[in-house]
Amino acid sequence: MNLIREKRKLAPGVYEFWIENNHIVKYAQPGQFVVMRLHEKAERIPITIAGKKGDCFRAVVRAVGKSTYELCMVKEGDSIMDIAGPLGRPSEIDFYGNVMLVGGGVGIATLLPIAEALKAQNNRLYVVLGGRSKEYVIMLEEFSKLADQMIVTTDDGSFGIKGVVTDGMQMFFEREKIDIVWAVGPTIMMKFCSMKAKEHGVKIWVSLNPIMVDGTGMCGACRVTVDGKIKFACVDGPEFEGELVDWDELLKRLAQYRDEEERSLKLFMERVGDLSWL
Amino acid sequence: MAVKPFPKKTPMREQEAKERIKNFFEVPFGYSEEEAVLEAGRCLQCPAKPCVSGCPVGIDIPGFIRKIRERNFAEAAKILKLYNNLPAICGRVCPQETQCEEKCVVGRIPGSEPVAIGRLERFAADWEAEHSVQTQIEIAPAKHKKVAVVGSGPAGLTVAADLAKRGYEVHIFETLHKPGGVLVYGIPEFRLPKSIVEREVNYVKSLSVQIFLNMPVGRAIPVKDLLREYDAIFIGVGAGTPKFMGIEGTNLNGVYSANEFLTRVNLMKAYLFPEYDTPVRRGKKVIVVGGGNVAMDAARSALRLGAESVTVVYRRTEQEMPARREEYLHAVEEGIKFYWLTQPIRYVGNEKGEVVGAECISMRLGEPDESGRRRPIPIEDSRFILEADTVIEAIGTEANRFLLSQFDGLKLNKYGYIIADENTCATSMRKVFAGGDIVTGAATVIEAMGAGKRAAEWIDKFLSGEYDPWK
Ligand SMILES: Cc1cc2nc3c(=O)[nH]c(=O)nc-3n(C[C@H](O)[C@H](O)[C@H](O)COP(=O)(O)OP(=O)(O)OC[C@H]3O[C@@H](n4cnc5c(N)ncnc54)[C@H](O)[C@@H]3O)c2cc1C
Ligand SMILES: Cc1cc2nc3c(=O)[nH]c(=O)nc-3n(C[C@H](O)[C@H](O)[C@H](O)COP(=O)(O)OP(=O)(O)OC[C@H]3O[C@@H](n4cnc5c(N)ncnc54)[C@H](O)[C@@H]3O)c2cc1C
Ligand code: SF4
Ligand code: SF4
Ligand code: FES
Numbered sequence: 208m209n210l211i212r213e214k215r216k217l218a219p220g221v222y223e224f225w226i227e228n229n230h231i232v233k234y235a236q237p238g239q240f241v242v243m244r245l246h247e248k249a250e251r252i253p254i255t256i257a258g259k260k261g262d263c264f265r266a267v268v269r270a271v272g273k274s275t276y277e278l279c280m281v282k283e284g285d286s287i288m289d290i291a292g293p294l295g296r297p298s299e300i301d302f303y304g305n306v307m308l309v310g311g312g313v314g315i316a317t318l319l320p321i322a323e324a325l326k327a328q329n330n331r332l333y334v335v336l337g338g339r340s341k342e343y344v345i346m347l348e349e350f351s352k353l354a355d356q357m358i359v360t361t362d363d364g365s366f367g368i369k370g371v372v373t374d375g376m377q378m379f380f381e382r383e384k385i386d387i388v389w390a391v392g393p394t395i396m397m398k399f400c401s402m403k404a405k406e407h408g409v410k411i412w413v414s415l416n417p418i419m420v421d422g423t424g425m426c427g428a429c430r431v432t433v434d435g436k437i438k439f440a441c442v443d444g445p446e447f448e449g450e451l452v453d454w455d456e457l458l459k460r461l462a463q464y465r466d467e468e469e470r471s472l473k474l475f476m477e478r479v480g481d482l483s484w485l
Numbered sequence: 486m487a488v489k490p491f492p493k494k495t496p497m498r499e500q501e502a503k504e505r506i507k508n509f510f511e512v513p514f515g516y517s518e519e520e521a522v523l524e525a526g527r528c529l530q531c532p533a534k535p536c537v538s539g540c541p542v543g544i545d546i547p548g549f550i551r552k553i554r555e556r557n558f559a560e561a562a563k564i565l566k567l568y569n570n571l572p573a574i575c576g577r578v579c580p581q582e583t584q585c586e587e588k589c590v591v592g593r594i595p596g597s598e599p600v601a602i603g604r605l606e607r608f609a610a611d612w613e614a615e616h617s618v619q620t621q622i623e624i625a626p627a628k629h630k631k632v633a634v635v636g637s638g639p640a641g642l643t644v645a646a647d648l649a650k651r652g653y654e655v656h657i658f659e660t661l662h663k664p665g666g667v668l669v670y671g672i673p674e675f676r677l678p679k680s681i682v683e684r685e686v687n688y689v690k691s692l693s694v695q696i697f698l699n700m701p702v703g704r705a706i707p708v709k710d711l712l713r714e715y716d717a718i719f720i721g722v723g724a725g726t727p728k729f730m731g732i733e734g735t736n737l738n739g740v741y742s743a744n745e746f747l748t749r750v751n752l753m754k755a756y757l758f759p760e761y762d763t764p765v766r767r768g769k770k771v772i773v774v775g776g777g778n779v780a781m782d783a784a785r786s787a788l789r790l791g792a793e794s795v796t797v798v799y800r801r802t803e804q805e806m807p808a809r810r811e812e813y814l815h816a817v818e819e820g821i822k823f824y825w826l827t828q829p830i831r832y833v834g835n836e837k838g839e840v841v842g843a844e845c846i847s848m849r850l851g852e853p854d855e856s857g858r859r860r861p862i863p864i865e866d867s868r869f870i871l872e873a874d875t876v877i878e879a880i881g882t883e884a885n886r887f888l889l890s891q892f893d894g895l896k897l898n899k900y901g902y903i904i905a906d907e908n909t910c911a912t913s914m915r916k917v918f919a920g921g922d923i924v925t926g927a928a929t930v931i932e933a934m935g936a937g938k939r940a941a942e943w944i945d946k947f948l949s950g951e952y953d954p955w956k
């Protein structure tokens with residue numbers, strides 16, 4: 208269980224893992240995630256299930272702090288101590304007509320199973336993928352097979368259009384009648400995507416990533432305000448209607464352990480040495 | 486009676502308050518052999534055994550106490566295990582004063598305290614472990630029937646152990662990475678060392694119970710698969726979802742549910758950060774809202790994390806507070822302050838979204854409510870601000886919907902708890918039994934174990950064809 212069968216670098220500091228786990232493979236649906244614990248002293252971190260193959264599921268991880276650096280250093284053939292899942296409510300897959308899918312950063316990986324499931328329901332897919340520069344726009348190939356139309360945006364213009372994903376969204380909105388939108392990526396990106404969708408009066412699903420502990424509704428760490436009400440993202444989400452989310456609160460909550468996280472990463476780097484190769 | 490027992494319980498040595506607030510080690514040390522024998526001598530060996538009726542798992546209390554008096558500690562432990570699979574845990578966390586000890590005749594003698602049944606239970610269980618005595622428990626021949634237990638809290642562990650002893654194949658499914666439920670994530674190390682929980686869980690495993698961790702039933706295994714693959718199912722998922730008052734500022738950084746705070750500290754060992762990866766806010770000025778055991782645990786944990794002041798804010802008075810007396814007194818000794826008749830109405834935050842205080846209102850007590858306790862009523866114009874960088878709400882929990890919402894046909898009451906027969910633990914669904922906090926709402930370890938014990942008995946009757954609760 209939890210054996211890492213394949214590992215591949217997708218972008219600087221971004222790795223793809225294929226991890227053996229029968230239960231997760233058997234029951235995972237698009238939009239769901241797992242909670243991992245690497246070893247006895249590790250924290251519990253949520254990671255999206257970004258695909259399945261044989262008896263393995265895919266995780267795509269970006270190294271941002273102690274735990275994800277450590278995870279990205281785990282090798283093929285190693286095992287992860289604990290993986291609980293699948294968790295969270297699956298995406299509402301249905302036939303909608305014209306669906307716009309917006310992905311940024313590792314959120315692109317989260318979006319892939321959703322895109323595949325929507326395609327299987329005969330939706331037309333309008334895909335916008337964005338990244339800092341060309342090398343950060345992952346899974347281009349997979350998406351170009353699925354998409355009816357696709358726009359790529361990069362901050363520095365090294366690939367596709369120079370701009371941000373909302374620019375791509377605007378182009379599609381002008382071209383087509385979009386029936387529904389999914390956006391997955393950094394919180395700030397999803398906030399702007401929600402504003403853009405609202406501008407055009409189209410419903411948007413976003414996949415929130417608040418700080419979690421158990422992932423089963425037991426602690427309330429992951430609470431977010433949606434439509435003025437407290438929701439637990441791990442059991443009521445992670446997908447919510449973007450227009451209803453209190454984004455500024457979520458952004459502040461994501462920063463609540465900044466000092467501890469910096470300290471933890473610094474100590475880790477002192478122990479393992481230079482990590483720029485990641 | 487020939488000899489009159491000493492009026493007071495043999496005292497138990499414990500860590501000094503000013504020392505223990507700096508560490509997470511267990512507070513009471515437990516009896517030595519001499520102290521245990523002395524205390525056992527206070528038991529009158531009443532033939533009617535009134536104390537036993539106060540124990541939800543019906544331990545032969547005079548029986549094991551007599552063995553302690555005879556210095557046959559191994560035998561005392563063996564008697565305990567006949568009734569109770571988790572004696573070292575119960576000896577520590579049972580609210581004995583309202584259970585077995587309340588019924589003890591010695592306690593009825595004016596000026597006398599009851600026999601310290603819990604302390605003696607703890608002693609015998611610890612003695613057995615420290616002397617590596619393996620109690621031989623008889624396991625019935627295999628019955629070739631399988632039972633699934635959802636949740637590894639005290640209810641689940643008990644039903645599993647008792648069914649295993651009766652020869653059933655039992656699989657426990659637990660969503661967390663450690664078994665024990667509240668025993669591992671809620672109750673702090675200084676009241677219940679996690680090594681003790683591990684020891685007693687290992688005992689349950691030694692009866693051939695298999696525990697599958699990281700298994701959120703309802704997601705990792707659909708309910709219909711469980712119903713197909715097992716001859717009976719026991720649901721013991723606890724009342725794990727925290728309630729929030731929902732006042733302004735609830736989502737400010739530094740406002741916690743007691744469950745989150747305690748889970749970080751206990752299950753994830755955040756008190757050892759950065760050696761352990763999980764962080765927790767080490768507040769200087771901490772407010773804990775609530776008056777129960779959970780509030781006491783949160784307050785005392787915050788103190789041990791280095792708080793300068795910890796204030797418990799409770800809307801009723803000391804008389805109404807539900808916390809165990811012993812825990813309240815420990816908290817007072819440790820320097821925790823109490824604001825009675827006070828309720829927060831708003832949390833105040835700064836521009837970074839961090840809590841900096843709680844606006845509170847004073848209360849007075851009105852007429853008794855349905856719980857029989859006098860209802861607190863806000864006093865107009867009594868608002869004041871308490872400074873705080875951390876607030877922990879310990880105002881109760883409710884049913885976790887994530888499994889129950891997948892059990893089509895399972896009848897729930899108006900609070901969302903499972904409706905199950907008090908005696909047989911049978912639910913509205915065939916083959917499905919339930920017990921513990923998910924049936925009663927937040928209660929106690931021993932009540933959850935009592936339910937597990939009854940459920941094991943009736944599941945056995947059901948599976949052997951002796952009785953069908955659904956006919
Ligand atoms: C439902 C969900 C799915 C996710 N899927 C993926 C994924 O597929 N790939 C991926 O790379 N990342 C994913 N994340 C984010 C990932 O969990 C965090 O990046 C990771 O926990 C950071 O841990 P760290 O110790 O490396 O970084 P830290 O330095 O500890 O934290 C960096 C930042 O990550 C966030 N974070 C910290 N701890 C947690 C936590 N326990 N839970 C959630 N966020 C936290 C905080 O905003 C923090 O500022 C997901 C998050 C959620 C909630
Ligand atoms: C902080 C705190 C202190 C307490 N102190 C005391 C005390 O001193 N004395 C006392 O007697 N009582 C105390 N209690 C109460 C006592 O702990 C509970 O009444 C008791 O643990 C209930 O047992 P249970 O088996 O019903 O559920 P729990 O102990 O809640 O265990 C339920 C288990 O089920 C798991 N689970 C939930 N959903 C699923 C699912 N879908 N799939 C798989 N697993 C699942 C959970 O992760 C959990 O491990 C305290 C409670 C708390 C929170
Ligand atoms: S299990 Fe609890 S109630 Fe029963 S005898 Fe022991 S301490 Fe008393
Ligand atoms: S009631 Fe008290 S004195 Fe009597 S047998 Fe029970 S413990 Fe002993
Ligand atoms: S992570 Fe604990 S309730 Fe969602």
Ligand SMILES: [Mg+2]
Binds near residue numbers: 250272273274468762
């Ligand atoms: Mg971290």
